[in-house]
Amino acid sequence: MNSSEEETVGEEREGKEKIEEFGAEMYLESAKALRQVGARVALSVFAAILIWVFGELVFLPIAKGMTQEFMGYPVHSIISFIIVVALAIIVFTVFVDIRRLTSGLAGVLAYHFGKVSGEVSIETYKNYRIALDGILYVIVVSLAYLLFANYLAEIHPAIPAIVLILIVIWGIFALWRSCRAIATVIGRYTARWAEELERRIKKT
Amino acid sequence: MEDKIEEEIREFQKCLKTYGAKTFHNLLGAFLIWLFGNLVFIPLASELNWQTRVTCSLIFFAAFTLLVLRALPSLKKLIDTFSIFPARKYGVKKGLSYEDSLVLFRNSLYMASSIILYLLYFPFLTSFHSSISGIFLILLLMLILFLTLRMLPILSRKILDWLI
Numbered sequence: 284m285n286s287s288e289e290e291t292v293g294e295e296r297e298g299k300e301k302i303e304e305f306g307a308e309m310y311l312e313s314a315k316a317l318r319q320v321g322a323r324v325a326l327s328v329f330a331a332i333l334i335w336v337f338g339e340l341v342f343l344p345i346a347k348g349m350t351q352e353f354m355g356y357p358v359h360s361i362i363s364f365i366i367v368v369a370l371a372i373i374v375f376t377v378f379v380d381i382r383r384l385t386s387g388l389a390g391v392l393a394y395h396f397g398k399v400s401g402e403v404s405i406e407t408y409k410n411y412r413i414a415l416d417g418i419l420y421v422i423v424v425s426l427a428y429l430l431f432a433n434y435l436a437e438i439h440p441a442i443p444a445i446v447l448i449l450i451v452i453w454g455i456f457a458l459w460r461s462c463r464a465i466a467t468v469i470g471r472y473t474a475r476w477a478e479e480l481e482r483r484i485k486k487t
Numbered sequence: 488m489e490d491k492i493e494e495e496i497r498e499f500q501k502c503l504k505t506y507g508a509k510t511f512h513n514l515l516g517a518f519l520i521w522l523f524g525n526l527v528f529i530p531l532a533s534e535l536n537w538q539t540r541v542t543c544s545l546i547f548f549a550a551f552t553l554l555v556l557r558a559l560p561s562l563k564k565l566i567d568t569f570s571i572f573p574a575r576k577y578g579v580k581k582g583l584s585y586e587d588s589l590v591l592f593r594n595s596l597y598m599a600s601s602i603i604l605y606l607l608y609f610p611f612l613t614s615f616h617s618s619i620s621g622i623f624l625i626l627l628l629m630l631i632l633f634l635t636l637r638m639l640p641i642l643s644r645k646i647l648d649w650l651i
Contacts, residue, residue, distance in 0.1 A: 432535075448543065451532075466511060466515065477501075
């Protein structure tokens with residue numbers, strides 16, 4: 284083995300060590316995030332579901348049985364509004380916590396893909412994070428909408444439709460942003476594939 | 488001949504470098520929007536009323552179409568340049584000339600991609616009205632017929648050879 288080959292082998296080994304180091308760090312980071320935030324997210328989701336169940340099965344039927352109005356508004360609309368506000372606060376905290384979870388998860392993803400391609404960079408990590416954030420946010424928002432839809436319809440039948448249309452427009456932009464982040468990673472792969480093709484042409 | 492093939496491979500490589508990432512980006516975006524639209528948001532909207540369903544379908548249809556239209560020109564270039572590989576590998580092996588097999592594979596790839604595109608559009612079109620998807624199916628069949636007519640002279644010779 285000559286000195287240049289030895290050098291390339293050494294560089295490869297160093298690169299692999301770096302990737303492994305990055306992977307271990309990211310696993311630790313995601314485990315830490317899961318420990319700190321996971322329980323809080325689970326509790327928030329549980330609380331939101333509990334509020335939804337109690338509202339749907341207990342408070343709204345009671346309120347609908349009442350004929351009185353409060354300041355010109357029917358009682359069931361006011362009860363729905365209160366539940367919507369409570370749910371909104373809980374969902375907002377879940378949103379903040381999810382961001383921490385995705386950063387750890389994106390690191391783990393960047394590590395696994397980096398192991399295959401042989402390189403890991405902060406830029407790839409950021410791209411995976413943006414992509415994961417966007418997709419997870421759209422999923423969480425659509426799940427949250429399911430919690431809100433009935434209560435919003437109690438306030439006014441047009442509100443859930445308007446909210447859904449707004450979510451749809453926002454969702455398209457969020458997904459587009461996620462794709463743009465993934466596209467930069469894909470672009471690197473296609474460029475590498477094109478280089479490999481060029482090398483093969485030269486060989487033949 | 489070899490020089491020509493090498494030149495075409497180089498063209499594909501250039502195409503891949505220039506349009507590859509952009510096409511994948513647009514197609515991936517379109518596919519993600521399709522997934523979320525048809526599996527999440529349109530069923531949600533259907534539960535409310537038909538007006539919301541049609542509005543949501545229209546928004547997703549517009550976004551999907553926009554991305555597909557952005558991807559189509561570069562996708563066509565990629566298909567055109569990519570078809571040299573199957574043409575070189577299979578067409579020439581089956582006794583077809585290189586030009587003939589190139590036309591054959593290029594048109595087959597056009598056909599496959601237009602069928603996939605129709606299948607992706609199908610849920611949006613039926614959510615507007617079932618007859619709209621029917622009209623598009625007729626247009627697709629016409630396109631397939633047109634592409635088959637282009638391939639027929641090449642295939643007919645092969646079929647006759649096989650029969651007689």
